[in-house]
Amino acid sequence: MIKKTELQHLLTEALATGADFAEIFIEDTKSSSIRVTSGEVTSIDLGNVFGAGVRLISGLDEVYGFTNDVTYPSILGVVNNLRASFNGELTKVVKLGVKKPFTYNIKRPMNQVHTSEKSKRLQDLSKQIKNYDPRIVQAITQLLETQQKVLVANSEGIYQDDIRTYTRIILMAVAQENGQMQQAYEGPGRYMGFEIFDVIDTVALANEVAQSAITLLTAEDMVPQIMPVVLHNAFGGVIFHEACGHPLEATAVAKGLSPFVGKLGEKVGSDIVTAYDDGDVPGAWGRLSYDDEGMPTQKNLLIENGVLKGYLIDYRNARKMKMATTGSGRRQSYKYSPTSRMNSTYIAPGNDKFEDIIKDTKYGLFAKKLGGGTVVPATGEFNFAVQEGYMIEDGKLTRPVRGAMLIGHGKDVLFKIDKVGDNLEFGQGMCGSLSGSIPVDVGQPTIRVSSMTVGGSGGKK
Amino acid sequence: MYQEWIDLGLSKGITDLQVFSVRNKSLKLSVYQGKLDQHVVSDVESVTVRGIYNNKLSTVRFENFSNLNVSKMLNQLIENAKALTVVEPAIIYAGSKSYPEVKDELFDFGSVPVTEKIDMLKKLEQHILDNEFVTQVQSTMYQELDTKTTLVNSKGLHLERHNTYAYAYAIGVFQKGEDIKTAYDIKLAKKFSEFNAKEMAETTIKQGVSKLGGISIKTGSYPVVFSNEMFADVLDVFTSIFSGEAAYRNLTPLKDKVGKQIAGTHINLIDDPLHPDAYFKNPFDDEGVACQKRYVVKNGVFTGFNHSLKTASIFKEEPTGNGFNGGISTTNFYIEPTLTSFDKLIIDIKDGVYITDLVGLHAGVKVVSGEFSLQASGFKIVNGKIDHPVKMIVVSGNFFEALNHVTGIGSDFKFNLSGIGSPSVYIESLMIGGEA
Numbered sequence A: 001m002i003k004k005t006e007l008q009h010l011l012t013e014a015l016a017t018g019a020d021f022a023e024i025f026i027e028d029t030k031s032s033s034i035r036v037t038s039g040e041v042t043s044i045d046l047g048n049v050f051g052a053g054v055r056l057i058s059g060l061d062e063v064y065g066f067t068n069d070v071t072y073p074s075i076l077g078v079v080n081n082l083r084a085s086f087n088g089e090l091t092k093v094v095k096l097g098v099k100k101p102f103t104y105n106i107k108r109p110m111n112q113v114h115t116s117e118k119s120k121r122l123q124d125l126s127k128q129i130k131n132y133d134p135r136i137v138q139a140i141t142q143l144l145e146t147q148q149k150v151l152v153a154n155s156e157g158i159y160q161d162d163i164r165t166y167t168r169i170i171l172m173a174v175a176q177e178n179g180q181m182q183q184a185y186e187g188p189g190r191y192m193g194f195e196i197f198d199v200i201d202t203v204a205l206a207n208e209v210a211q212s213a214i215t216l217l218t219a220e221d222m223v224p225q226i227m228p229v230v231l232h233n234a235f236g237g238v239i240f241h242e243a244c245g246h247p248l249e250a251t252a253v254a255k256g257l258s259p260f261v262g263k264l265g266e267k268v269g270s271d272i273v274t275a276y277d278d279g280d281v282p283g284a285w286g287r288l289s290y291d292d293e294g295m296p297t298q299k300n301l302l303i304e305n306g307v308l309k310g311y312l313i314d315y316r317n318a319r320k321m322k323m324a325t326t327g328s329g330r331r332q333s334y335k336y337s338p339t340s341r342m343n344s345t346y347i348a349p350g351n352d353k354f355e356d357i358i359k360d361t362k363y364g365l366f367a368k369k370l371g372g373g374t375v376v377p378a379t380g381e382f383n384f385a386v387q388e389g390y391m392i393e394d395g396k397l398t399r400p401v402r403g404a405m406l407i408g409h410g411k412d413v414l415f416k417i418d419k420v421g422d423n424l425e426f427g428q429g430m431c432g433s434l435s436g437s438i439p440v441d442v443g444q445p446t447i448r449v450s451s452m453t454v455g456g457s458g459g460k461k
Numbered sequence B: 001m002y003q004e005w006i007d008l009g010l011s012k013g014i015t016d017l018q019v020f021s022v023r024n025k026s027l028k029l030s031v032y033q034g035k036l037d038q039h040v041v042s043d044v045e046s047v048t049v050r051g052i053y054n055n056k057l058s059t060v061r062f063e064n065f066s067n068l069n070v071s072k073m074l075n076q077l078i079e080n081a082k083a084l085t086v087v088e089p090a091i092i093y094a095g096s097k098s099y100p101e102v103k104d105e106l107f108d109f110g111s112v113p114v115t116e117k118i119d120m121l122k123k124l125e126q127h128i129l130d131n132e133f134v135t136q137v138q139s140t141m142y143q144e145l146d147t148k149t150t151l152v153n154s155k156g157l158h159l160e161r162h163n164t165y166a167y168a169y170a171i172g173v174f175q176k177g178e179d180i181k182t183a184y185d186i187k188l189a190k191k192f193s194e195f196n197a198k199e200m201a202e203t204t205i206k207q208g209v210s211k212l213g214g215i216s217i218k219t220g221s222y223p224v225v226f227s228n229e230m231f232a233d234v235l236d237v238f239t240s241i242f243s244g245e246a247a248y249r250n251l252t253p254l255k256d257k258v259g260k261q262i263a264g265t266h267i268n269l270i271d272d273p274l275h276p277d278a279y280f281k282n283p284f285d286d287e288g289v290a291c292q293k294r295y296v297v298k299n300g301v302f303t304g305f306n307h308s309l310k311t312a313s314i315f316k317e318e319p320t321g322n323g324f325n326g327g328i329s330t331t332n333f334y335i336e337p338t339l340t341s342f343d344k345l346i347i348d349i350k351d352g353v354y355i356t357d358l359v360g361l362h363a364g365v366k367v368v369s370g371e372f373s374l375q376a377s378g379f380k381i382v383n384g385k386i387d388h389p390v391k392m393i394v395v396s397g398n399f400f401e402a403l404n405h406v407t408g409i410g411s412d413f414k415f416n417l418s419g420i421g422s423p424s425v426y427i428e429s430l431m432i433g434g435e436a
Helices: A004-014 A074-083 A115-130 A202-218 A234-248 A313-319 A353-361 B002-011 B067-083 B114-129 B196-209 B230-237 B243-248 B311-316 B399-403
Strands: A022-036 A040-058 A061-067 A136-154 A159-176 A180-186 A226-230 A273-279 A297-305 A344-347 A363-374 A381-393 A396-402 A405-409 A418-421 A425-433 A436-444 A448-456 B016-032 B035-053 B056-062 B134-153 B158-176 B177-184 B186-188 B220-226 B269-271 B292-296 B334-335 B351-361 B371-382 B383-397 B406-409 B420-422 B425-433
Touching: A004 A022, A004 A040, A022 A115, A040 A074, A040 A115, A040 A313, A040 B067, A061 A074, A115 A136, A115 A159, A115 A202, A115 B067, A136 A202, A159 A202, A180 A381, A180 B056, A202 A313, A202 A381, A202 A396, A234 A273, A234 A344, A234 A353, A234 A363, A234 A405, A234 A425, A234 A436, A297 B002, A313 B186, A353 A396, A381 B371, A396 B016, A405 B371, A405 B383, A405 B399, A448 B371, A448 B383, A448 B425, B002 B016, B002 B035, B002 B134, B016 B114, B035 B067, B056 B067, B114 B134, B114 B158, B114 B196, B158 B196, B158 B351, B177 B196, B186 B292, B196 B351, B196 B383, B220 B230, B230 B334, B230 B351, B351 B383, B383 B399, B383 B420
Parallel strands: A040 B056, A061 B035, A226 A363, A344 A436, B220 B351, B334 B420
Antiparallel strands: A022 A040, A022 A136, A040 A061, A136 A159, A159 A180, A226 A448, A273 A297, A273 A344, A363 A381, A381 A396, A381 A405, A405 A448, A418 A448, A425 A436, B016 B035, B016 B134, B035 B056, B134 B158, B158 B177, B158 B186, B220 B425, B269 B292, B269 B334, B351 B371, B371 B383, B383 B425, B406 B425
């Protein structure tokens, strides 16, 4: 490993041609995937991401380089290559500070649980799904484990390490009947080790996934229409993540590519909407002790009672925007320069009961589970697939529907939220953006959007 | 170095092993508002080792090549192999009889000064900004890659390939009144001189301006023509249904369809690793099997699955050279074009939709059922001609049904960057969700 004094030298060398900020990020990540198909352990893969990234900034200009050869001469080579972009003189003395402690409360890290114990869990769950109903033709379960060790050192004295532990369980069911195939999926994840099995009722979840695939077999195709939509809690929050979370990232705001530019203190949603991005929710999939720029993570208020209160800001964009960083600098690996990203983003709970929201809806769509979605930042247009949906008729959940697609505009949807439930839950996903793919939580209680365009292939004449 | 690792693995009791190394050197540049915004240089080698222990195959990937780490990784490979319960063929390949020759020129992008590349992006940005409807250029990107792939195994196989290319694009933001649209066009080049900022800007502008002023349309079923790029994107999502792995795992509705009609008789789907128009050509797959041209669907009949060494052995067929990344994927996969021009393709459509943009393909498609529901925009087709732009619509249907209701296929063939090719394709009827 590179010594602290060596890092100090490298950072000083990096500033020699006039850059006013230098940073070195070193990473050693182990990840493992165990996959069980129809009760058999079919693959076990192990990955090791190892390397160093170097970043130099002068004013607002940035250069970045990376290598998997983590030795002093190799990193010096990257430094020399990068600093050639600037022509000035050394103006700063680099003095690295002292590492601060980070939270590490992992009970069962990946290398301390035997593979046979992990496999057994997955095999049992796979059988659980398979035996749920004769129409289930395939049951796949998977355990994804990651341990990411990082060290950040920069010319402002930050010298910080962190160990991040992520564990995720994937459950998938495929049902078949009359030549028709449907699939359902769940993928809970946590910032913890194998103890994830103690906090999630995986057996109940396996049954739910199996039932979901069966339900889809008899679901009717969604008939396209404009209607009220009740978005269920947990993964329903993906709508806020895509339509509002991304436009609140400094990457969008600093370039003026967001509908929220210059709107701090202004009304951007209905009175009942309050939202946060929190980098320090204990045990949450989107959590970190320190971000990838070595800053402690924190709870950031984004929207309060419909009024815009804050953005998510990384080091470089903080310079551009002349605002403080929010502990939101993240990256997939040393292969990416960090930028502003989300952690656990959610709409805060309101006062409505789930049953009352349904009861209050004369006609609409209940989107129980959402699939993925996309938003075009410049236009604010978004789309979300409904993985499992039900019609609401006269205040009651009736027929299951499939193939529904929700589309709309980010800036409209926040104003159209007219019910916010009290049942906040998180859902887990991987978020892909400029600095790669990172674990994030989306979250919300059950909410109702008074009107949305819903697409689908039903009602064809 | 690789041979030493193989020897070390064999000495640990691994019966056969393969080292697959990819070394990527890259430069990435981005210009924003006339200034350099991103400048990233990298040189990274990643190695994947597959090994057979007790007749079970397991894989480790790593980037740390210290003796200590390599030894640890090989030990872990053995531990993981021991934990596998499934009984499946485990094969390290001795090699194909012959390998196709790829006549791709190499170009040293590093020989062009960085300033020239930055200038190209600045010009591209400025040319787009010059258009009256452009409010800004959201981002520009130039990336060059030099990739060296080496495959060495304990059966004596040693293969290498080397590829160089670069690509560039700029995303323009176009506005007319309240209506905002973005557009970009990725240009991939094998030589730096192929980049022409002016031409690239013109393509982007043409695309962006044509999208402006779109309105929604009435919900209903319409004849739908997908542009060549969009049909390629749809096809891209469904390539996995042709995989032998999916057949073996019960994850494709084509499982019992080999030799059966699955599409209209005029449909040919082909996987061709060496297609002259394709951006990337593969002489061998990641398992060392020679790649070859193959009809996956011929005259609407499904001829058979794409195979890796494992699935070929399970189905008692020959490997097809589609073993990539530990799984199975297509190489350059395309729907065969006809001689029908675009104008002629749409001439009989009285009231239809031409789709030039699809959003959210990763979310709006269910591969095993074939169902799709996608946010789209494009143009209305009225009386056989392209009419006004349409936006914020959802196009829905079923891919397998659509393959049986292809009314026409165009001649305007092109490959996308992920190696999927298509001309414009006319589907008899699909559901469009729009206004009430």
